[in-house]
Amino acid sequence: MSVPVETAPGPVPWVAMYHSVGDPTDDPYRITVTPERLERQLAWLARRGLRGVSVAELLAARARGEGRDLVGLTFDDGYADFLTGALPVLRRHGCNATLFVLPGRLxxxxxxxxxxPRKALLTADGIRRAAAEGVEVGSHGMTHVDLTEADDLxxxxxxxxxRAALAELLGTEPAGFCYPYGTLDRRAVDAVRDAGYTYACAIDPGPLNGLHALPRVHVGQNDTSVRLLLKYRLHRLRRRPVEGLR
Known part of the structure; x- marks a missing residue:
């Protein structure tokens, strides 16, 4: 899906960052939520009149001056449990998402x-299945490398x-990129833009701004309704308007 680009800065979109959906036991990185927790978090969105969508859909709606009731849902790394743990929950709540995968680690x-613990990643067939279900698939890089420390090659x-590998896998070029570890600098942003991506997600982009440096909010197993409300409000207070959005 292409994302129309506007030039006037607009309020920062709320984009949630998930990873694995399964068993959170022995997870020192706190990147795993149970399907039951995800269920409650999506129900919280619905109670507030919000709906989770892919980042491409969110940005396209915002470029039309719409989409204030939409939030972006992203799942990093392309874990195999996305199909079994996340997708059924998303479908029950009428939500969609963006799945950022690593074509060099299929x-x-x-x-x-x-x-x-070691967590299995999606195979090529698994990624195709997610795309066939309407999930937006974006790149998380080839192998999960910190771009700020990468040489030119x-x-x-x-x-x-x-991007080329995903285009070959899916038959369409991905619009979105996600910076591994959430780290970025001007060189990395320029490389992502020059590669043809329409947007890119970070965590805290610092002084960088725009569609290729979108901030996100980590959502984990401990995020109850109260914590989600605080994160939702603080994100909009702490982040600057995004250049390129209404």
Whole structure:
């Protein structure tokens, strides 16, 4: 889905960052939520008149001057449990999401995490299945490398080559990119933009702004309704308007 680009800054969109949906036991990184917790979190959105969608859908709506009732839902790394733990919950609540995957690690695991349990990643067929269900698939780089520490060749591989690999896998070029570890600098942002991505997600982009440096909010197993409300309000208070959005 293409994302129309506007030039006037607009209120920062609320984009939630998830990872794995399954068993959170022995997870030192706190990246796993149970399906039951995700269910309650999406129910919380619904009670507030909000609905979770892909980032592409959110940004397209905002570019039309709409979408104030939409929030972005993102799932990083492309864990295999997205199909079994997250997707059924999303469908029950009428929500959609963006899944950021690593085409250089298809069917592998989270080898970049030195601590905690090994978690299986989606295979090529799994990614195609998610896309067939209407989930937006974006790139998380080729192999989960910190772009701020990458040499020129690695930077190209992680941005340009990962986009080409996903285009070959899915038959369409991905619009979105997600910075591994949430880290970015001007060089990384320029590389992502030059690779042809329409937008890119970070965590805290610092002084950088715009559609290629979108901030997100980590959502975890401990985020109850009260914590979600605080995160929702503080995100809008702490983040600057985004250049390129109404």
């Amino acid at each position: 069917g592998g695991d989270n080898a970049w995490d030195p601590l905690g 690695t930077l190209k591989t992680e941005t340009v080559d990962s």
